[in-house]
Amino acid sequence: MKQSWTEIMSSALLGTDKRPLDISILPEDVKLELSQIGPQSPENTLLKAAAIHHFYNQSGTEAAKLKSDVAIIKIEESKSYIKRNYINIYHRITETGYYEKEYLLNLWLDKVIGQNSIAAPEIILSIINLGTGLSKSTRKKILTILGERAKAILPLKPDFKTKELMVGGIDQWKEGSPEERRSIITDLREKDATKAINLIKEDWATETIVFKRTIIDLLSEQTHPIELAFLKSLYESEFAAKPKEKKTEIECRALLAKSLLKDVNSILYQTTLHHLKMYAGQEKKSGIIGLLTGSKERVIQVPIVVDTFFNGENMLYMYGIDPKNPDAALYKTDMIYWFSELLTILPLSTLMSILSKSKEEVLEYLVSHDDFKAKIEGKEVSVLLNALSENVKNNRDQELLDFILKFDTNQQKYLLLQYSESTFYEAYVIKEKLFLDAQVITHHPATNEDWSPYFSTKMLEATYKSLVVDKKHYYDKINLLMAKHLHVSSLSRLEDMYQSAVSDHYKEYWISHVYKPAKTSIEIKSSISQL
Amino acid sequence: MLTPAQIQSLAPDEPSMKSGKGLSVRNLWLTACRTERSLWGEIKGSGSKPYQTQVDLQNLAFKCNCPSRKFPCKHGIGLMLLWANDAFAVTQAEEPSWVAEWMDKRVAKAEKPAEPKEQTEDDLAKLKKSKQKRADDRMMAVEAGVGELTLWMSDLVRTGLLQLPNKDRSFFEKTAARMIDAKATGLASWVKSLGKINYYKDNYIWQNEALIILAKMHLLTTAFRNLESLPELWQHTIKSLIGWNQSPKELLADESTAIIKDIWIVVGQETTTEEDIIIQRSWLIGINTQRSALILNFGTRFAPLDISVINGSIIEAGVVFFPSVWPQRAVIKLQNRVLDQLPQSTVCLPNIDALYEYIAKVYAEYPFATDICCLVSDIRPLSNEGIFVGVDKEGRYVQILSDMETDKLIQWLAITGGDFYDTAVIIRNNKMLPLGIIMDNKYVLI
Numbered sequence: 001m002k003q004s005w006t007e008i009m010s011s012a013l014l015g016t017d018k019r020p021l022d023i024s025i026l027p028e029d030v031k032l033e034l035s036q037i038g039p040q041s042p043e044n045t046l047l048k049a050a051a052i053h054h055f056y057n058q059s060g061t062e063a064a065k066l067k068s069d070v071a072i073i074k075i076e077e078s079k080s081y082i083k084r085n086y087i088n089i090y091h092r093i094t095e096t097g098y099y100e101k102e103y104l105l106n107l108w109l110d111k112v113i114g115q116n117s118i119a120a121p122e123i124i125l126s127i128i129n130l131g132t133g134l135s136k137s138t139r140k141k142i143l144t145i146l147g148e149r150a151k152a153i154l155p156l157k158p159d160f161k162t163k164e165l166m167v168g169g170i171d172q173w174k175e176g177s178p179e180e181r182r183s184i185i186t187d188l189r190e191k192d193a194t195k196a197i198n199l200i201k202e203d204w205a206t207e208t209i210v211f212k213r214t215i216i217d218l219l220s221e222q223t224h225p226i227e228l229a230f231l232k233s234l235y236e237s238e239f240a241a242k243p244k245e246k247k248t249e250i251e252c253r254a255l256l257a258k259s260l261l262k263d264v265n266s267i268l269y270q271t272t273l274h275h276l277k278m279y280a281g282q283e284k285k286s287g288i289i290g291l292l293t294g295s296k297e298r299v300i301q302v303p304i305v306v307d308t309f310f311n312g313e314n315m316l317y318m319y320g321i322d323p324k325n326p327d328a329a330l331y332k333t334d335m336i337y338w339f340s341e342l343l344t345i346l347p348l349s350t351l352m353s354i355l356s357k358s359k360e361e362v363l364e365y366l367v368s369h370d371d372f373k374a375k376i377e378g379k380e381v382s383v384l385l386n387a388l389s390e391n392v393k394n395n396r397d398q399e400l401l402d403f404i405l406k407f408d409t410n411q412q413k414y415l416l417l418q419y420s421e422s423t424f425y426e427a428y429v430i431k432e433k434l435f436l437d438a439q440v441i442t443h444h445p446a447t448n449e450d451w452s453p454y455f456s457t458k459m460l461e462a463t464y465k466s467l468v469v470d471k472k473h474y475y476d477k478i479n480l481l482m483a484k485h486l487h488v489s490s491l492s493r494l495e496d497m498y499q500s501a502v503s504d505h506y507k508e509y510w511i512s513h514v515y516k517p518a519k520t521s522i523e524i525k526s527s528i529s530q531l
Numbered sequence: 532m533l534t535p536a537q538i539q540s541l542a543p544d545e546p547s548m549k550s551g552k553g554l555s556v557r558n559l560w561l562t563a564c565r566t567e568r569s570l571w572g573e574i575k576g577s578g579s580k581p582y583q584t585q586v587d588l589q590n591l592a593f594k595c596n597c598p599s600r601k602f603p604c605k606h607g608i609g610l611m612l613l614w615a616n617d618a619f620a621v622t623q624a625e626e627p628s629w630v631a632e633w634m635d636k637r638v639a640k641a642e643k644p645a646e647p648k649e650q651t652e653d654d655l656a657k658l659k660k661s662k663q664k665r666a667d668d669r670m671m672a673v674e675a676g677v678g679e680l681t682l683w684m685s686d687l688v689r690t691g692l693l694q695l696p697n698k699d700r701s702f703f704e705k706t707a708a709r710m711i712d713a714k715a716t717g718l719a720s721w722v723k724s725l726g727k728i729n730y731y732k733d734n735y736i737w738q739n740e741a742l743i744i745l746a747k748m749h750l751l752t753t754a755f756r757n758l759e760s761l762p763e764l765w766q767h768t769i770k771s772l773i774g775w776n777q778s779p780k781e782l783l784a785d786e787s788t789a790i791i792k793d794i795w796i797v798v799g800q801e802t803t804t805e806e807d808i809i810i811q812r813s814w815l816i817g818i819n820t821q822r823s824a825l826i827l828n829f830g831t832r833f834a835p836l837d838i839s840v841i842n843g844s845i846i847e848a849g850v851v852f853f854p855s856v857w858p859q860r861a862v863i864k865l866q867n868r869v870l871d872q873l874p875q876s877t878v879c880l881p882n883i884d885a886l887y888e889y890i891a892k893v894y895a896e897y898p899f900a901t902d903i904c905c906l907v908s909d910i911r912p913l914s915n916e917g918i919f920v921g922v923d924k925e926g927r928y929v930q931i932l933s934d935m936e937t938d939k940l941i942q943w944l945a946i947t948g949g950d951f952y953d954t955a956v957i958i959r960n961n962k963m964l965p966l967g968i969i970m971d972n973k974y975v976l977i
Contacts, residue, residue, distance in 0.1 A: 012742050015691030043685040047749035051898075054743050059894035061961055063883045063927040066915060075948040088616045091535065095552045124945040125938060149948035153941050508577075520553060 004030070005057070008050050016042035021049060029056065075149040081120040082112055082145075089527050090123055092520070094130060100484035100521045102134050103448065104528070109141040111531045118147035125153075132159045136183070140165050173199060178211050185218060193224040201230060209248045216252050220259035231259050232266065241317035254320025258345040258394060268318070272342075273350055275309040276300065280354050298355045302339045302371060310335040319345070330374050330383050340383060344390035348400060363388070363403045382407075392416050398424055411439070418443040426455040435462035438475035446485065450525070456487040460514075464497050467510045476513065483517035488529070491522045532618065532871050533841060536976060538611045540800065540842045541591075543601045543835060547608060554609025557620040563613060564624035567868075571630045572610045572621075584610050585630050587637055590866045591839050594633055602835055641865065669714050673773060676713025677752050680706070680722070684745055684752075692741055696730035716774035721748045747899065768856045772899060777853045779862045790849040790864055793817030794874060795824070796974045798904065798955035799966030800842035807831060813840040814904040814966065815850065815861070816955060818877045823904040824850050824861035839863070843967060843976040845870040857897035872972040879906040879953045883927035890958055903958040909951035910965070912943045921963045924951060929963040939965075943977045946970070 004026050011021040020042040023031055026049060033052045034040075040048065082090075086108075093104045112119075119127050124146070131142040143165050146154070154162045164180060166172065173184050188196035200215055207215070216234070219227050235256040239249060260268040282296040303310050312323025312334065321341045323334070331337035343366070351362045366372060367382040374383050385408060392401045393416070401420050405413055405428065417425050417440060425445050434440040435458065444451065451459065459482055466472045486494075498515050542548035554574065557563065561581050563572040571585040576597055584595040584606040593603035603611075614621045626634065650658070683706055687695075703726025710719035725744050730737050754761065754769045761769065771777055782788060795815040802811045811828040830836035840863065848866040852858035880886050886907050893900045912931075913922045919940055920928035931940065943965055952968035967976040 009738060009742060012688060012745075013691055013693045013738060015693075016689050018691065041685065043688040044749070046688055047684065047746055048753075050742050050746035051750045054746050055894060055898045058961065059891040061887065061890075063887045063929065066913075066922060066926040066928060075950075077948075091616070092552070095549060121945050121948065125942045128941075129938070149945060152949065153944050156937065156941050156944075503577075516553065520556075523556065 005053055008046065008053060011046055012050065016046055021046045023049065026053070027056075075152060077118060077147045077149065079116060079118045079147060081147075082115070082117045085527075086112060086117070086531065087120055087123055089524060089531070090127070092524050092527075094126065096520060096524065097480060097483060097517055099480040100517070101130075102138055103484050104521060104524050105130070105134070106138055106141065106448070107525060107528045109138070109145060111528055112145045113141060115531075117145070119145050119150060121149065124150045128154070128157050128160050132157065136164065174203075178214060181211070182214055182218065185215065189218075189224065193226050197224075197227050197230055209246065209252075213248050213252050213255070216255045216259075220255045223259045223262065228260075228263055228266070231256055235260055235268065250316065250320045250322075252320075257319040261345050262347060262395070264347075264349075269350075271318075272346065273353070276350065277354050278309070279303070297365075298357065299365070299369065299371075300339075300351070300354065302333075302335050304333055304335065306335065310338055312338075315341070329376060330381070332374060332383075336372070336383060340387040343384055343387040345394055346391070347395055348391070348397060359399050360403065363400065363407075367407055389413070389416055392419050414440045415443060418445050420445055422446045422449075422452070426452055430455065430458055433462075435459055436466055436474040436478065438477055441478050441481060444481070444485070449485075450487045451485045453487045453489040456482075456485070456490040457493050460486065460490055460493055460497065460518075463514060464510065467514070468497075468500075468507050471506045473509075479513045479517070482514060483521045486518050486522060488522050488525050491519065491526075494518055494522070533611060533615055533844060533869070535612060535615050537841045537843050538608060538615060541603060541611075541838045542608055543603070547601050547603075547605050550605035551608025551612055554605055555612035555616060557613060557617070560610070560613065563610065563621045565614065565621050566623070566626055569626055569630055569634050570610060570614060570621065571626070572606075572613075574606055574609070576606075582606055583629055585633060586611060587634060589868050590637065590641060591841060591869070592637065593838075603838070669775075672712075672714045673755070676710050676715040676718065677755050677773075679709060679713070680715075680718055680748070681752050684749060687745065692738065692745075695725075695728075695741055696737070700726060702726070710774075714774060717772050718748070718751070718774060721751075750898065764854060764856050767854045768897070768899075771853070771855065777860065782851055782853060782862055783864055785851075788851045790851055791817065791820055791822060791824075791861075792849045793820045793822070793847075794870065795846050795848050795850065796873070796877075796955070796967075797840055797842055797844050797846065798906075798974070799957065799964075799976075800840070802836075809836055811836050811840075812902075813842065814902070814955075814957065815840075816877075816904065816906055817850070818873060818875065821878055821906075823859065824852065825859045825902070825904070826861060826863065839866070841869075843974055845873060845974060855897075857893060857900055873969065873974065876972075877906055877953065877969060879908040881908050882923040882925055883907065883910075883921075883929060884925070886929070886956075886958070890961075901959065904955070904966075905958075906953055906955050906969075908953050910954040910956070911947060911949060911951045912940065912965070913949075921954065921956065921965055929956075929958070929961075932959060932962040932964045935964055939977055943968075946975055946977065 007025050008021060011019045023034060023045065026034070030049060030052050034045065034049060037048060089108060093101060093108055096104055127142055128146075128150070131139045134142075139160065143162065154160060164183070172180055176184065185196055185200065188199065204212070216231070219231060223231065235253065239253040239256055241253070257268060260266040261272065263269060279300050279302060280298055281301045283299050283301075306312070308314070315321040315338045316323050319342065321338060323338075325331050325334045325337040327337075331340060348359055348362060351357075351366075352359055355362055355365065357365065366384045366388065372382060372384045373380050375381075385404070388400060388404055389408075391397065392404065396419055398420060401416055402424070404416060414434070414437070417428065420428070422445055429435065429440060441459075450456070459478075463474070463478060463482065466474055494515060498511065538551075539548055542551060554560075559574060561573040561575065565571070565588070568587070568589045569585060570588055571583070573581040573583055576582045582595055582597040584593075584597075584604075586593055586607060593607035595604045595606045597604050597606055599605065703722055707719040707722040707726070710716070710722060721744060725741060728737050728740050728744075751769065751772055754765070755773055758766055758769060795817050797813055798816050799814045800811060802809060804810070809830040809832075811830070813826040813828070815824040815826065816822070817824070826840050828836045828840065846863075846866055847868050847870060849864045850861045851864045852861045880889055886905065889905060890903055893903050907921075907923070909924050910921045913920050913928070915922070915928065919931040919935075921931060922928040947968060952970060954968050955966040955974075957964040957966060965977050967974055969975075
């Protein structure tokens with residue numbers, strides 16, 4: 001059959017003018033049919049032969065058979081599927097907005113994981129598709145609730161990046177990408193810090209310098225006591241200062257110094273304390289009090305010329321600080337710059353001890369003493385303020401943050417709020433009435449939990465007043481965050497506002513942008529909590 | 532009861548579905564009640580009075596007094612979803628007057644179609660004469676068109692198909708337009724399909740596709756020239772393929788047409804757009820008669836599709852078929868009720884060998900068959916050397932249509948878990964398009 005079809009095709013392609021169909025090569029049945037029709041033009045003969053041949057072929061095709069016997073592989077599940085009420089809530093979650101969806105999904109996933117159930121077949125595809133593009137931690141949870149049949153499907157959904165989630169295996173640690181290997185350590189540190197540090201040590205000698213920096217960065221962020229010895233050994237040997245260092249090596253030393261300075265028992269901390277103590281001195285108190293009482297206060301007398309401690313080489317060798325002063329107008333001397341850099345990583349308790357002052361007094365001293373002030377564009381500025389802000393990030397010092405927020409007039413100070421604790425943050429926002437300041441609200445430290453009931457109500461009231469009463473729009477992202485974070489207890493207040501008599505464009509806007517998404521989200525949260 | 536996926540297929544667009552889902556929460560509805568035949572609810576809207584939303588469950592239809600021009604509106608979708616997600620959210624109650632009136636009217640209309648206007652004998656004679664004249668004129672036009680097309684095809688074959696990739700679009704469009712002028716729209720579609728072939732594809736593929744289309748066109752035009760010598764049923768069939776319209780209204784009005792009463796599964800649905808016309812194809816399979824039926828729905832951007840045929844639903848209905856050698860196209864004449872599940876097991880083709888026998892039988896009866904819809908026992912999805920196939924217990928398989936969406940294939944794998952299920956399929960160009968499976972007496976769409 002195949003050969004005759006090729007013959008028909010050749011005539012059709014070249015044209016019957018050039019190559020009329022030779023019917024003698026056609027199968028007998030086709031020839032018989034053609035002969036019954038009678039004499040035809042070459043074109044008609046060809047088309048008829050093609051038609052008969054095609055239909056014979058089409059209807060005579062037999063089913064193909066697999067080469068090997070098909071084993072009846074029914075995928076058995078060891079866990080039970082989630083119940084209908086879980087599925088209904090899941091469907092509601094899929095309809096929510098981008099901001100609250102992943103958060104709600106995580107709440108739901110936690111419940112399903114707690115129940116030790118797996119996703120029902122009808123939502124497998126949907127949840128894999130939903131998970132694609134969400135964070136790794138969410139995808140990990142999704143993976144946990146996928147049963148055997150879902151896992152059999154995952155290779156067909158490469159965008160879900162399953163491989164990236166299968167962390168922990170020794171093979172992946174040995175052969176994975178830097179990102180995967182970092183994940184392995186992050187996960188392992190949470191479960192078993194000893195095992196994690198042993199794994200790091202095992203292959204340390206063969207790691208690239210860039211990956212070493214990644215690991216040191218990870219460890220220095222929040223150092224586990226068991227990791228200190230390893231970091232200390234790195235600081236003292238591999239990353240101790242040496243000639244012709246690479247930039248990444250210096251960065252590693254800076255990270256190690258940051259980490260070791262947090263440990264009051266470390267040699268680095270003790271050495272630093274010892275050196276700084278030598279700069280402690282006394283001077284007459286400034287202002288009228290000083291004149292009247294003649295009393296003195298303890299100060300840090302940062303040298304005006306380089307010495308054995310405050311010198312570029314020492315700063316580089318000990319702390320990985322770039323010796324070059326980047327802003328001569330701000331930092332009058334290199335020594336002030338180095339002191340400022342040191343202040344970014346040094347716990348304030350060090351200075352409290354040296355100066356025998358309370359934290360507040362130390363801070364007051366650091367930002368108001370003339371030695372630490374400069375004139376920029378005619379304005380007097382505190383040169384150590386940036387260093388203190390950095391210190392908030394490195395040491396999460398709430399008192400320091402409170403002080404900076406009071407002192408600093410720069411709008412950027414609000415960015416530090418993300419390093420505060422939720423209670424501190426909320427109290428501050430309420431006190432300062434910053435509800436409509438998008439820069440502040442978007443930096444609520446509780447990124448994956450509900451706001452407190454009181455703060456939620458306050459947010460609702462402030463946004464309602466702005467939109468519906470004062471008819472003033474604000475940055476829409478605040479609404480999105482409310483949909484995600486409002487506490488379930490704020491539903492009654494939300495309903496009260498909805499029922500209020502006002503009805504205009506602004507109220508409609510409030511209904512569609514605040515009320516509906518927030519209500520849906522709260523209802524979903526309530527349903528999840530009742531599961 | 533409809534599933535959320537079926538309700539989704541009724542939504543006019545994505546935003547309506549999304550809004551509907553938002554409204555599928557019980558405490559948003561002041562009332563939400565139902566009877567066997569109807570579902571209704573009241574919901575607070577932007578007006579002073581609540582909107583009244585109602586659904587005819589037997590012969591699916593929606594009504595709502597909200598100002599939305601979408602159909603069904605978000606309230607109709609929301610109410611249906613509310614019921615689908617939680618049957619207890621909707622209480623059994625007696626229909627209030629505003630629901631009963633609408634439902635009674637619908638039932639009366641379904642049972643007794645509008646009586647035709649009375650006509651005198653003279654009127655009837657005139658009508659007959661003009662109808663005959665129109666038929667004669669059309670026949671002449673089509674005959675001329677068929678002659679022209681025969682010549683066009685002969686020229687193509689005489690000079691060779693290798694020239695086809697070099698022809699620009701107008702070459703096919705001009706001939707298609709000539710066929711439309713000749714009132715042979717069916718032939719025009721064949722010509723267009725020849726123009727739509729991807730000539731940059733593998734040579735073997737386009738050459739086969741082109742020659743098969745030409746061969747079928749030749750068969751059809753030859754059959755048309757021999758029309759008078761053919762049996763009546765073949766005449767109907769050929770004329771319909773050439774482009775004679777089939778009027779559902781006339782079919783429904785014709786008392787002599789047999790009504791095939793059965794429990795029908797709407798096994799699949801496909802919506803395509805051709806030149807601004809939305810065409811919805813719904814395939815039905817009768818579980819007692821084992822017949823398949825194709826319901827065509829047409830819409831435009833301004834006239835939405837009829838939504839009464841819901842994909843995946845099981846309906847007890849009477850269906851009438853347009854006369855054909857292989858009757859497939861049909862219209863639902865009366866629909867009694869929508870069933871939650873199959874009342875009995877369905878009879879399927881036992882395996883893929885039997886499926887091939889059935890296909891051969893269909894082609895023998897009707898060589899122009901395109902989509903052959905049937906139920907086959909115990910089929911499972913399998914990736915065979917990187918190609919997806921539907922395989923039976925004996926290891927016989929049919930390749931899955933390559934343009935089937937990957938997500939649908941995955942859904943098939945997810946639902947079946949690799950197990951064998953009775954499966955509704957369409958055979959198109961000797962490849963398989965799985966539509967749904969029968970699981971626990973329910974029909975589950977893929």
